[in-house]
Amino acid sequence: MWDTLIVQPFTNVLLMITMLVNNFGVAIILFTILIKLVTYPLTAKQMKSSQAMQELEKNPRYLKMQEKYKDNKEKLAEEKMKLYKELGVSPFSSCLPMLIQLPIIFGLYQSIMRAMASTPLELIKLERIVYPFLDSTKILPIQNRFLWMDLGQPERLMIAGIGIPVLTILVVLSTVVQTRVMQPPTEPGSDQAAAMTNSMNMMMPIMMGIISYQFSAGLALYFLVSNLTTVAQYGAMGKTDWSRIFPWIKTKPKPSKPVIVIPDLPDEEEEEPVIVEKVSKPSARASVKRQRPKMKK
């Protein structure tokens, strides 16, 4: 089922691109970019949802609630859910696009690994999943050579008899950039979140580096292109704080956003329902009205 629905079509698209451009390395690059473009709406949605959650966590009512119910986790959870409902924010809405993307990412990875069949057994298995309209006779096995690399082997550029893992270095650097680009701004005083973010920032490039160093170059190439595409996508959304990656870049202070009014946290004793202003996109006329200064009579 997984193979038929995900891996097989992906592998065939990859093979088709390979046939068109006559180069497996270029095919991996194009295919990764293509998949990233197809999943862009999901990425954008995921980012927007996670930003909404971040905004919410800065909210005084939210912070007050955290403080107030710090010893009553059940109540805290209940109040949080209430708040999410009132504001029309779902804590899971940033997870859903990611969950949808996961099979695509796994499928992409598996299709690249499948297409790089390097043993007769792997070739037999690859031949089996090639669609009849693709001529497996002509296409198989795939020429794994790309630039100085053998995409089926771990990459090393031999310079003066020393094998330098250029692709691994590029993967590590691009992962550093990517994690920083995607990193949410941590709240001052939020040590826990900062520590977690820091450990992720440190571990991800190391992990990716180890995998790229030891796995085939084709996979490392996919990591590199995927990282760069993600950075480009975040950059295109205009949400990237480049000064976090390149400290010499000074960012202009952003104009302050219109304040979203969130009602104060009701006391436990209060029975009266609280009137809440629902957060929704204000109409253009309404926002103009709000910004217009009151005329003195």
Add this chain to the structure above:
Amino acid sequence: MNKKSLRSLLIVLLAGLMLAGCATGPRAESTPGISAGENQIFVSYMTYVYQVDPASGMATWRYPEKSNIKQVFYAPALIDGESIYVGDFANDFLKINISGTPRIDWTFTEAKGWYQGKATKDGDLIIVPNSDRNVYAIDENGNLIWTHRGDFAYISEPLVVDEMVIVSSQDHKVVFLNKKDGTTIREVDLGGAVIAPPVYDPQTDSIFCGSLANEFVRIDRQSGEIVWRYDDNGTLGSVWAEPIMVEGQLIFNDKTGKIISLSPETGLENWQLNAGGSMPAGLALIEGKGFVVALEDGTVTLYGLNQQAIWSRIVSGSVYNTPVVTDSMVLVGAIKGEKNKLVYAFDFQGQPVWTFIPEK
């Protein structure tokens, strides 16, 4: 650092270690490499080369003593007296002395790719294909004599005929090399990847080989001309294994399970039978009895030359390798079978003799 952040860091570290652990070995799936000599059986699989006792099917020793996840063996060992030659997926080619406790005589480390095909020996020259697109010729002391650079990974056993080394190439070609220096004499394009090793017939002084272009050909060794092509009127499937030659017949199979007998001289069909299932493995000849056929689903059958099945057995797992015939047994390698059974031995009457299960 508070408890929660410490826990998160530990999870990330653990995930990192797990992924790093997964990444340390070569990521390739393959089948056991079986080779048999006089009263000797060797099986290359995963992180070991095993010497298997032909009487009991038990491993008498294995190399290396302690497994190394980076050193993976799938290429069948070349047996040469008291030594075996075998390559691994750590890009090393080893000469192992097997007279007592196995010990390494030398290691050839020039290659940059995996060793998947069996080496061949001619005099004191050892010729071995590698996936780094090179064929290496090494002397008995492990010194490089020559290298032939091709365009694709070499994965099949080279053939030596007189002063020629003939090797199948995934680059759709059968390549003829000068045995002295590895220079190319000629290349014959078959229109599809050639996975199976070529077979030589001295009667016709020809090379016979099938390809993934769904064709089987006879190549004149001297001129390199394709004398005839056989495609069963366009219905032949891809050919993954070498043919056998018996009683003036050339018998081979395609992956769909068709077994075909041709005249080596003319390429005309003598007979054809269907083994009844997918069959990437080739045929194994038992002199005076017939040939063994192993289907991918584990059905092993001995056919007489009259095309009648003599016996049939089923082994657990999938079979992709051509069975190996010793002086009294047929060895069938399988993967993903029950209880990790790797090699099944049958006598020529089809009675199971033993199964080899590698120790963990």
